[in-house]
Amino acid sequence: MTRVDASLRLGIRANLAQFSLLVTVNALVGGVLGQERTVLPLLAEQTFHLTGYTFLLTYVLAFGVTKAASNYFAGTWSDRFGRKPVLLAGWLVAIPVPVMLIWAPSWGWVVAANVLLGINQGLTWSTTVIMKIDLAGPARRGLAMGLNEAAGYLAVAATAVTTGYLAAHFGLCPAPFLLGAAYVALGLGLSGLVVHETREHARLEATQHTARTDGRHDHLHAELTNRQVFGHTGLREPALSAASQAGMVNNLNDGLAWGLFPILFATAGLSVSRIGILAAVYPAVWGAGQLITGSLSDRWGRKQLITAGMLVQAAALALVALADTFTLWLVAAIFLGAGTAMVYPTLLAAIGDVAHPAWRARAVGVYRLWRDGGFAVGALLAGIVADLWGLRAAVWVVAVLTAASGVIVAVRMYETHPKTHRPNPVAASEKGVL
Template identity: 30%
Template sequence: MRESTIALLVLATEVFIGSATGIQRTILSIEVSRTLGVALSLTPIVTFGIFKALADYFAALLAQSRGRSRVLRLGALLYAIGALSVLLLPQPFNFFLGNVLIGAGEGFVFAASAMILRSLLGLEKSALSFSYIESACYLGYALGAYAGGAALVLGGSAAPLLLIAVFSISALVVSLRVREVKKAEQFSGEESWGSGEKFSLKLIYRNPSTLSALLAAHVAKTADSIVWGVLPLFVVARGWGSYYAGYAQALILVMWSLMMPFWSYYSDRVGRKLISTAGLLFTAGLLLLLPSSGSPAETLLVAMLIGIGYAMYYPILPTPVADLTPPGARDVAIGLYRAVRDSGYFTGALLGSMLLSAPGDHIRETFMNTGVLLALSATTFSVIFRETRPTWPFLDLVIEHVKIIRDVLRLHIETIRCFFEGRQSEMEENVKRIKTLERRADTLKREIVWRIWSSLLPSSGRAEFEKLVGEIDKVAGAVLESSERLLWAKRGPELTRAYELLVGMLLETERLADRLVENLKLLSLSPLYAVRAAVEIDAGERRVDELRTELIHELRRLVNEGKIDTLTFLSLVEVANLIELASDDFQDAADLIRVIAYRHAATPLR
């Protein structure tokens, strides 16, 4: 089965499950309040939240041993049984007991869907993959919310419950067609940099970026669950009817669904912090404004804007966990994130019930207090969070600078070949070309430094990048001097082994340049992977040292046996020292990249 077909089937399963839950977003608090009163109208959300949070985490563990598609089908089956319970059991117990299975089923389905789609899209589009997952879910929520309100008006209390059962059974049928994708331990491309690393989930709680994302996500879901339950009560209390309650819920959810890919696309390019913080603050302001809406049109407009605000942070908050977790542990880490986030359903239902029990205009105060809570969460997040998808306007120029230095190394290899093969004129021509490349590198270095310090936008790591460019620029000077030193030496057949070792040193140093280019690209993709790539550069520098030591022993043997003269010995030793100095400069550059990665919340790998 093609990957695109698998993705479409997974998304269709999510839409059906979301539609079934969306119906409850309209009718649940209205129906329960008729039998238990307004203060207890949110309590079924408690059971939904508890079991969804548990399923979020255990889905990742089951997926590792049983496969992701099986977890998806298990979730769809549990949801269908829960939906039939809601349909067949007497009210209000149907909502309490049915939502145990519905919460668990939705948790399994959405967690498995997230794992499958992330596996298909990869790390580079991590925010976009989360947005596809959540967009399908909330598109279903929107369809269900509108259908639930219309069905309640047109067909009475039984009609929405029958729709829930129909949607859930449809999800189960579609899920049976989904086939397994690659296993969690199969990685390629950028993912290979983090594979095979041991990772403790405790680091998620110790890292300021992942911890602040967890807290913000929990509070955001708390606010969402309160809006879920209280908005229909607000609309009905104003005398506008359950149709407008479903309409308002649908507007929130459809805008939420449609805007998530847009914000996620830019989050993968400009970073996580700014968009998430703005979305949290924007939503908080709208919740403070919502009770003041005096007509259905005003309420629907605010509801539409709330959906846009939700979309700004909801698919982005999980991405720091993905950015900073090795791929082998990512499913479990995201499962933990989803569990913490979705336990906000539980917190929101309890907090909402307490606020609704308060004297006075309890619905108005519930929205106001929720808005204040969300604003405090946004402020805390903005202070604690360190960007995990950093961007720098000068990064492409830095990479270009390293590539020029790599070209210098390649020319130097050819220069050494010309020396040992007696092609003197070609050797001298290559030295001139190296000088030209060095001048290009110097010019580019000056432009980079100007870009680093002239940008109006705040940019972390400016001093480190300036030092990094300086370290790389030293390589060109060392290589140029090394090429010129060759002109002082005499070639001969006795230098065959020395030639092999020199070329080996240069090839290894060229690989260091390649690693550094990859390291710089990884830096804006995942600080964690940049740290891992820096370790590879350390290992390469050690290999250059070993080759240099062997070369000096060989040259010392030759000079002691009188096979080469002293000037040739000293010249070739200096050539080797300069190449080794170039590899040291690459290692120093990698150390600076490591410092920048640590500033962006990466942790050392064991």
């Protein structure tokens, strides 16, 4: 039996310093992604004179494929080598990205930079998720994920609006990408010098792990191979697989918002600064909303929030397709962000509920493989439909898929939160764990 350090404690409050530091690190991870949200679609059209939406979205495809694969390896490597080495590797990969975007002589350089960005985001974001789940313990897992994802996507939003301002006043390049370079330097420094390893906290939770009283997880024992973890998370286990498909569809519509929304807004005659506002509002509401929805999922459970969130996103996308004014698009962006906030931390918390601590990092990696594969699927689907039938048709297709995903969750997923299968929803040992 593996010996566990007796001084370790689970809970956000018990690990507040490290938990807060990891929130900051993930904000920097989100900032590195946010440097592209407003500027890159405009750079593609105005600087590189790209024609055809499918070709333009190659950078989203490259990002999505590499991030999805990196998520999987982040989970397996975190179990094998520890969390901190994977986090550091992710930051090292990000170093060339701003430089490549600034000096890119052709669109191929932008695509190559997004390959590296996908690796960076997969390794760093996945690892901060895993580390926060390690520290938080089971009672406040939803809150932990809400804080993590809020930090990342608020940083995406803040950086999107800031880079829009910089682009409007100083040009599309290089000013917006210098901000990304500063994020990389700070993130690497904090991760290398101050962040501590958290794998022992997962081992501590494994020693305290109790099975569900309904016997639903009896087949999900601690000793699962990578192949079994992949199969359960992606296909066989009802809650895990329902979460995986919902995550994929969620990021499918995020890929659409990232790659095509700025162009749709530009064709309506909106200025760069207004496009920047719309590009920022959606992740801002998404990010801030998770401060509420993550905690609510600890009280109300996961399934209802996920189902409702997918349906709200579908309605918001339909409004984007119908609207043609800044005001209506602003309303749609708010609702799209709210729906995503209901879903994003809750899906991660559901994965943490079901997966045993011994293979939870791998399950998170597999889930994020499926989820971020949605970027690639969304880039291809939206690009092809937009080329054939126009931008609004692409938005309608994704809206329908998002609604269908919500129905799948309603039918297939069971409630995963521990309160549904414990005699006392807040066990004495968990009180004060925040």
